[in-house]
Amino acid sequence: MHLVCGHVATHKTPAVNDWLAEHPRFHMHFTPTGSSWxxxxxxxxxxxxxxxxxxxxxxxCRPLEKDVSAWIEGWNSDPKPFVWKTTAEEILGSLAKYISRISGAEH
Structure with missing residues (x-):
């Protein structure tokens, strides 16, 4: 089983490393810092x-697999690249708004 994870440090904890050592079937892959793919x-x-x-x-499962395969075939028959439509300023503004809402919130 290949697990693709974002760039985080949780995989460095002893508990996670011990678990992974006991389960060699799992292979961890990490996205590079700053990647968007x-x-x-x-x-x-x-x-x-x-x-x-x-x-x-x-x-x-079999009908679901068939439906997913047909959907993928349709998607691939007319491929279009993903285009970022949100500007960095819009993202940062949204993040600032969210932070102001949760600032001081009890967890």
């Missing part, structure tokens, strides 16, 4: 979820 992968899965899964009545 994983965001594009997450967005692609978001499209899959939004466009296919809410309408699906999942009763068995």
């Amino acid at each position: 994983i965001n594009q992968v997450e967005r692609w899965f978001g499209f899959l979820t939004d466009q296919l899964l809410p309408a699906a009545s999942i009763k068995a």
Whole structure:
């Protein structure tokens, strides 16, 4: 099992390292600091979820696998690049607004 993770330090804790040592089937891969490709992968899965899964009545794996494969085939028949539409200023403004809302909130 290959696990793709963001650039975080949780994998450096003794508990996680011990668990991984006991489970050699799991292989950790980390995105480089500042990379954005994983965001594009997450967005692609978001499209899959939004466009296919809410309408699906999942009763068995094989029909779901067939539906997902057909959706991917359709997606790949007319590929379009992901284009960032939000500016850095908009992202930072949104983040500042969020921080001001949670500032001082009890956790």
